[in-house]
Amino acid sequence: xxxxxxxxxxxxxxxxxxxxxxxxxxxxxxxxxxxxxxxxxxxxxxxxxxxxxxxxxxxxxxxxxxxxxxxxxxxxxxxxxxxxxxxxxxxxxxxxxxxxxxxxxxxxxxxxxxxxx
Amino acid sequence: xxxxxxxxxxxxxxxxxxxxxxxxxxxxxxxxxxxxxxxxxxxxxxxxxxxxxxxxxxxxxxxxxxxxxxxxxxxxxxxxxxxxxxxxxxxxxxxxxxxxxxxxxxxxxxxxx
Numbered sequence: 001x002x003x004x005x006x007x008x009x010x011x012x013x014x015x016x017x018x019x020x021x022x023x024x025x026x027x028x029x030x031x032x033x034x035x036x037x038x039x040x041x042x043x044x045x046x047x048x049x050x051x052x053x054x055x056x057x058x059x060x061x062x063x064x065x066x067x068x069x070x071x072x073x074x075x076x077x078x079x080x081x082x083x084x085x086x087x088x089x090x091x092x093x094x095x096x097x098x099x100x101x102x103x104x105x106x107x108x109x110x111x112x113x114x115x116x117x
Numbered sequence: 118x119x120x121x122x123x124x125x126x127x128x129x130x131x132x133x134x135x136x137x138x139x140x141x142x143x144x145x146x147x148x149x150x151x152x153x154x155x156x157x158x159x160x161x162x163x164x165x166x167x168x169x170x171x172x173x174x175x176x177x178x179x180x181x182x183x184x185x186x187x188x189x190x191x192x193x194x195x196x197x198x199x200x201x202x203x204x205x206x207x208x209x210x211x212x213x214x215x216x217x218x219x220x221x222x223x224x225x226x227x228x229x230x
Contacts, residue, residue, distance in 0.1 A: 006160075043207065043220045044161075093160060106211075106218060108153075110160035 003027055004096050006109035013084055013116055021079045021112045023094030029074035030096035034106060035067070038091040050077050084116045119144045121210045123221035131229045136195040138224045140208035143189060150191045151209040151218075152182055161207070167191060178202070203228045 003026040013019050023033060032051050036044040048064075050056040050071035058064045066088075068080040077096075081088055091113050095106035124139040142148060149168045153161040165176025172184040182193045191208060205225050211218040 041225075043222045046217075049217075091158075108161040108163075111158075113158065 002107045004030075004094065004107045004109040006092075006094055006112050008112060009110060010113040011115070013114070015085055015116055016083055018080055018082045019084055019114060021081075021092055021094075021114075023077045023079070023096070023109050025075045025096040025107070028096075028107075030077075031074065032097045033071055033077040034095045034097075035069060035077075035079050036093045036095070038093060038111075040091075044093060047079075081114065084114070086116045089114055089116045119146075119148065119210050119212065119219050121208050121219050121221040123206075123208050123224045125224050126222065127225040127227065129227040129229065130198045132200055133197050136193070136198045136202065136226065138193040138206050138208075138226065140191045140193065140221060141189050142191060142208070142210045144210055144212055146212040148210045148212040150182075150184060151211070152176065152180070152191075152193045153207045153209060155205045155207065155223075157204075164193070164206075198226075198228045200228050200230065202226060 005024045007022045011019055034049050035047045037047050038044045046059050047062045048056045048058045048069050050069045052071050052074050056069035066082055071077040091111050093111045095108045097106045120143045122141045130136055151166045152164040154164050155161050164180050165174045167174050167184045175181045180195045182191050184191050205223045207223050208221040209218050
């Protein structure tokens, strides 16, 4: 149980285009989802927290107009990187939590590797 | 406020020898503590978690960790390293009535044949 999927697992796009990444909780309903970014050989950095049906809360320094997050249902959150540039190339990982489970545990997706050329 | 410090950026051991990855934490609340492993270009896999039950926590793949409140530590150990254990390990703390989690900087484990 508690499986989180991400799609796509990797994507290459041209500079200036937008890319959408999906995060799904497959066997539970997630009231809260999180988006992380990980640069090579570094730890995970929380970008934003999203709750179903409300606006995402972004961490300081994260551009909300560039990284659009939508949490339209209890099983799906999407991250759209708008007007992507090479510096946006990174590993993006989502996670999901729910009040029905351990409140302090998140279930992580497998990650999406984004390369912007 | 919460923080987590992984004391070693990298650890190198020989196959068959013990593994010790060190983690200290700071928390104003009763924390939940986790260890995750990440293989190259992969997502995170939960090794084990502490959530105020037994202080010695056993996880998958022979790993275990001991919560020591007096030392604010949650070190990860394994009696005998295997080549497949080579990966990045993250110590994570959460708590305070929400899901927010703080990741350590990570420890890269190298296993020599």
